[in-house]
Amino acid sequence: MLSETAIILAAARDAPIIAAMSREYIEQGLGWRWTTQRVLAAIRDPERNVAVIRGGGTVIAFGIMSYAEDYAHLELLAVLPTKRRQGLASAIVVWLERAAR
Incomplete structure (x- = not known):
């Protein structure tokens, strides 16, 4: 599995590629x-995390x-x-779950 240090929060510049992948x-x-705008809104939303691996x-x-x-x-x-x-998807899920705690 990938080291968690390679998982970071997305930047605004990541929104177009995330939208395209979706x-x-x-x-x-x-x-x-x-869309790119919706992903960008998620990146800026304090009640969401958008994690990426580059x-x-x-x-x-x-x-x-x-x-x-009470939930995520x-x-x-x-x-x-x-x-x-x-193991990239698994690593991201673990990272996001830990952020929920």
């Missing part, structure tokens, strides 16, 4: 809801989790197909 790998064949200068995996007083909700999670089966 459209291609999560929302494929559905209406596109996680590789080669770009986002290769991300997760978005919202937090409430994983809203989106994606990994580039060429980077799957390496």
Whole structure:
């Protein structure tokens, strides 16, 4: 599994790639809801964390989790197909869960 030090909070510049990954790998064949503007709003929302793993200068995996007083909700999670089966998604989920505590 990847070291958690490689997982960081997303920056505004990550919003377009996160939105594109959502459209291609999560929302494929559905209406596109996680647009760049919506992802940017999530990045700026104090009740959400948008975590990313970068590789080669770009986002290769991300997760978005919202937090409430008694629960957390994983809203989106994606990994580039060429980077799957390496534990990246699991590492992001663990990171986001720890942030909830």
